Amino acid sequence: VINIAIIGYGNLGKGVENAIQENSDINLVGIFTRRILDSVTPMFDSSNVYPIATLKNFKGKIDVCILCGGSKTDILNQAPEILKNFNCVDSFDTHAVLPEYLSQMDAIGKQSKTLSIIAGGWDPGLFSLQRLIFSAFLPTARTHTFWGKGVSQGHTQALKDIKGVKCAVQYTMPNKVAIKMANNGKSVHTTKAHTRLCYVVLDGTAPADIVKQEIVSMPNYFKGFTTLVNFISEQEFNKKHNGKLSHGGMVMQAGTINDKSKTVLKTIIKLNSNPNFTGSVLVALARACYRYVKRGKIGALTMLDIAPVDYSAKPRDILIKELL
Amino acid sequence: VINIAIIGYGNLGKGVENAIQENSDINLVGIFTRRILDSVTPMFDSSNVYPIATLKNFKGKIDVCILCGGSKTDILNQAPEILKNFNCVDSFDTHAVLPEYLSQMDAIGKQSKTLSIIAGGWDPGLFSLQRLIFSAFLPTARTHTFWGKGVSQGHTQALKDIKGVKCAVQYTMPNKVAIKMANNGKSVHTTKAHTRLCYVVLDGTAPADIVKQEIVSMPNYFKGFTTLVNFISEQEFNKKHNGKLSHGGMVMQAGTINDKSKTVLKTIIKLNSNPNFTGSVLVALARACYRYVKRGKIGALTMLDIAPVDYSAKPRDILIKELL
Numbered sequence: 001v002i003n004i005a006i007i008g009y010g011n012l013g014k015g016v017e018n019a020i021q022e023n024s025d026i027n028l029v030g031i032f033t034r035r036i037l038d039s040v041t042p043m044f045d046s047s048n049v050y051p052i053a054t055l056k057n058f059k060g061k062i063d064v065c066i067l068c069g070g071s072k073t074d075i076l077n078q079a080p081e082i083l084k085n086f087n088c089v090d091s092f093d094t095h096a097v098l099p100e101y102l103s104q105m106d107a108i109g110k111q112s113k114t115l116s117i118i119a120g121g122w123d124p125g126l127f128s129l130q131r132l133i134f135s136a137f138l139p140t141a142r143t144h145t146f147w148g149k150g151v152s153q154g155h156t157q158a159l160k161d162i163k164g165v166k167c168a169v170q171y172t173m174p175n176k177v178a179i180k181m182a183n184n185g186k187s188v189h190t191t192k193a194h195t196r197l198c199y200v201v202l203d204g205t206a207p208a209d210i211v212k213q214e215i216v217s218m219p220n221y222f223k224g225f226t227t228l229v230n231f232i233s234e235q236e237f238n239k240k241h242n243g244k245l246s247h248g249g250m251v252m253q254a255g256t257i258n259d260k261s262k263t264v265l266k267t268i269i270k271l272n273s274n275p276n277f278t279g280s281v282l283v284a285l286a287r288a289c290y291r292y293v294k295r296g297k298i299g300a301l302t303m304l305d306i307a308p309v310d311y312s313a314k315p316r317d318i319l320i321k322e323l324l
Numbered sequence: 325v326i327n328i329a330i331i332g333y334g335n336l337g338k339g340v341e342n343a344i345q346e347n348s349d350i351n352l353v354g355i356f357t358r359r360i361l362d363s364v365t366p367m368f369d370s371s372n373v374y375p376i377a378t379l380k381n382f383k384g385k386i387d388v389c390i391l392c393g394g395s396k397t398d399i400l401n402q403a404p405e406i407l408k409n410f411n412c413v414d415s416f417d418t419h420a421v422l423p424e425y426l427s428q429m430d431a432i433g434k435q436s437k438t439l440s441i442i443a444g445g446w447d448p449g450l451f452s453l454q455r456l457i458f459s460a461f462l463p464t465a466r467t468h469t470f471w472g473k474g475v476s477q478g479h480t481q482a483l484k485d486i487k488g489v490k491c492a493v494q495y496t497m498p499n500k501v502a503i504k505m506a507n508n509g510k511s512v513h514t515t516k517a518h519t520r521l522c523y524v525v526l527d528g529t530a531p532a533d534i535v536k537q538e539i540v541s542m543p544n545y546f547k548g549f550t551t552l553v554n555f556i557s558e559q560e561f562n563k564k565h566n567g568k569l570s571h572g573g574m575v576m577q578a579g580t581i582n583d584k585s586k587t588v589l590k591t592i593i594k595l596n597s598n599p600n601f602t603g604s605v606l607v608a609l610a611r612a613c614y615r616y617v618k619r620g621k622i623g624a625l626t627m628l629d630i631a632p633v634d635y636s637a638k639p640r641d642i643l644i645k646e647l648l
Contacts, residue, residue, distance in 0.1 A: 021582045022463050099645055124648045126461065129632055130591075131647040136608045136635035137450065137601070139346050143647075257604050258345045261597035267454075268592070273585035277461070280581050284460045302648055304633045304640070308453055311460035316628070321423055323455040323467075324448045324626055 002290045004283075005062045005086075006031045007052065007078065009040055011245065012091065013068035015279025017043055023283050025313045029062050059085050063293070064286040066090075068279075080104060084112045087293050089285045091121040091278055098124070105300035115293050116300040120285040121278040122269060123147070125303050127251050130267045132304055134253035138263055141255025144182040146174035146193055150247025150274065158221045159198055162214050164206025166234065169241045171197040174250070175226075183264060185255045191224040198229045201237045247274040284311040326614045328607075329386045329410075330355045331376065331402065333364055335569065336415065337392035339603025341367055347607050349637045353386050383409050387617070388610040390414075392603075404428060408436045411617050413609045415445040415602055422448070429624035439617050440624040444609040445602040446593060447471070449627050451575050454591045456628055458577035462587055465579025468506040470498035470517055474571025474598060482545045483522055486538050488530025490558065493565045495521040498574070499550075507588060509579045515548040522553045525561045571598040608635040 002025055006013045009031050020026050021044070030048040032055050033040050040049050050058075055065075065082055067090035069075050075092050082088055083105060092101060098119060105116040119125065127145060135143050152172045159168035178193035198215060202208060208231050216227045252266040271277045285303065288310040292301070309316050326349055330337045333355050344350050345368070354372040356379050357364050364373050374382075379389075389406055391414035393399050399416050406412055407429060416425060422443060429440045443449065451469060459467050476496045483492035502517035522539060526532060536553045539546055576590040595601045609627065612634040616625070633640050 015581075018582045018584065095648075098648060099641065102644065119648055126457065126589075128648045129457065132632045132643060133450065133453065133635060135647070136632075136637075137605045139604075139637065257597070257600045258342045260342065261595070261600040263596065263601055264592075264594040265450075266592050268588075268590050270588040271585070272587065273581070276581045276585040277587055280463075281461045302644060304643055304648060305631050307629050307631050308456045308460075309628045312456060313460075313463065317423065319456060319628055320426065320626060323459070324419075324422060324443055324452045324628060 001025060001027045002287055003027050003029045003061060003063045004286050005029050005055070005058065005065045007055070007065050007067045007082065008069035008074060009033045009035070009042075009049075010068065010070075011275035012279055012282075014043060015273065015275035015277070016066050016068060016282055017047055017279070018276055019280035019283045022280070023287075023313060026283055026287065029058060055082070056085060062086055064089060064289045066282050066286055068282075076101065079116065079118075080108050083108045083114050083116050085114070087114050087289050088116045089120050089282055089289050090116070090118055091125070091282060092118050093121070093124055095124075102300050102302065107299075109299040113298050115289055115298050117285055117289050117292075117302065117306065118300055119302050120282050122271075122274075122281060123249065125278075125281055126269070127249065127267070129303055130251040131253075134251065134265045138253050138255060138257065138265060140258075141185065141253050141263065142182070142187050144178075144188060144193065144252045144254075145190075145249065146179060146182075146252070147249040148172035148174050148194065148247070150249070150271075151244050152196075155196060155198075155221055158218060159200060159215065162206075162211055164202055164204075164211045166201045166203035167237055168198060168200045169237070169244065171199075173197055179250070179252070182252050183254050185262070194225060196222055196225045196227045198227065199237060199241050200229060200231050201234045202231060245273045245275060247271050287311060287313065325349060325351045326611055327351050327353045327385060327387045328610050329353050329379070329382065329389045330392055331379070331389050331406065332392035332398060333357045333359070333366075333373075334392065334394075335599035336603055336606075338367060339597065339599035339601070340390050340392060340606055341371055341603070342600055343604035343607045346604070347611075347637060350607055350611065353382060379406070380409060386410055388413060388613045390606050390610055392606075400425065403440065403442075404432050407432045407438050407440050409438070411438050411613050412440045413444050413606055413613050414440070414442055415449070415606060416442050417445070417448055419448075426624050426626065431623075433623040437622050439613055439622050441609055441613050441616075441626065441630065442624055443626055444606050446595075446598075446605060447573065449602075449605055450593070451573065451591070453627055454575040455577075458575065458589045462577050462579060462581065462589060464582075465509065465577050465587065466506070466511050468502075468512060468517065468576045468578075469514075469573065470503060470506075470576070471573040472496040472498050472518065472571070474573070474595075475568050479520060479522075479545055482542060483524060483539065486530075486535055488526055488528075488535045490525045490527035491561055492522060492524045493561070493568065495523075497521055503574070503576075506576050507578050509586070518549060520546055520549045520551045522551065523561060523565050524553060524555050525558045526555060569597045569599060571595050611635065611637065
């Protein structure tokens, strides 16, 4: 049995708690939260909840901590500290600082003799794995990733940060024409491959046309994309857009082998719950982390480094018999 | 530079020779053949051709041999001998004896201090990898594999072995209704998931109805499947069905996470040339084999055991930056 802890109890923490029910070799030691304990009700009666400050008392009782906080601040603050005493897996996804975070965690893990596997989930994660194997097996073809339709947390937050916005949501949607072009081996820039669909509720402190202008001209997030801005009432927002968790996407590699033999490789995922699937991947990643630790591995790794056989609860000989 | 040899020069050997052109870190030492040298013309002027009997003279000059013979007899005969002197990768696909072959090769590799990676390609291979990661990330959902439309070598051979058959081809075709059922998380037996489409040219030594009866009642191969048998002229066969190399298929995992959150994961591939793609995978696998050997690994492995990062020619830090 592998003893794991959930660190942080938002949607992703619940996703991990949910996924553990399907993995009989995983035991939940506890959910560790910053919040007042009385305000936290776990989904399952068997789940214990503890204050995050007591985590250190569980040294030796937890094999792997699954970090379920957000990438922006939680993980960057917590992970280096927690790794000093525990092995960790996380779903860190701030692309620009990933290499830096990886080498920081690698140094701490090597010092503390612990192991961290960073950037788990589906993208980064499952999709990274697909991009890697597709591009290794079809090296001169182009790799495309399409996201959606689904809610982008980062873009939603960017909308909420604009003056005059009360609440908002941003759906990323892949463009059908772009998918067709990629399928034919043509290159499509990510700004032309996606439409950004925004639903915004105003708070009355800024006029709609100013808010709209600020959205469509926001660099990195919306500028260059086809951005559709819809202003709606709070009532409609709460009814149609609040708490949406579905997402999905596609990785596609299409091209030729040495200018011959047209080849298309693609992986498509559809998720009714983004955090539940991410949680399920993190549980498998915690299993792999546990096994690598048993073999003496320390430092920091990514899903690109993990032998697939180590994700599964089943023994290798059964996997070879059933799946090879 | 990784020095490889192609052992056997049929469609797959040509596929490997073709794929090497796209991988600048791979050097082809030579094509080794059982045939009379004058009868073998490589696709590229730079490719050397040698008699298979001279392979041993190249000890120390070849990092990995890529075995391109058939599974039925070639690989089972050649691989154990070659592994005594060289590291090997192969596309062995006789499912029933895979575990036995793996442990035989593992013992030889450990004795000879060489490494073999068996059963590479797309199925077994890329599809095995997808079945493994999909079922680890969504453990209680059902895994389905659909093949086709494409030529099954094994079923084609089974047709050719029947008395009265001059030449034949068998296309495996996935059933749309079955794909829909799998997509909805329902179980479909492989016999109901595929149609077997046969084109047969008779040689006049047996009547059509007897041949047809023998086909549809053949256990393991056709019995239980929807099998369509078309008798055609040799002229039509040569025009429409000779030398068809296209293939494809899909791995799908559809279900829920702990009875919630419907989730669908699928990988679809379309190949204009089955051997060219298989050859391209084997080249990446030879690279991984070379790297595992450098780290001291001996024995026998499968694609389930290989860290994905080792398939790619690019350095790990670039892969993390570009693909994670």
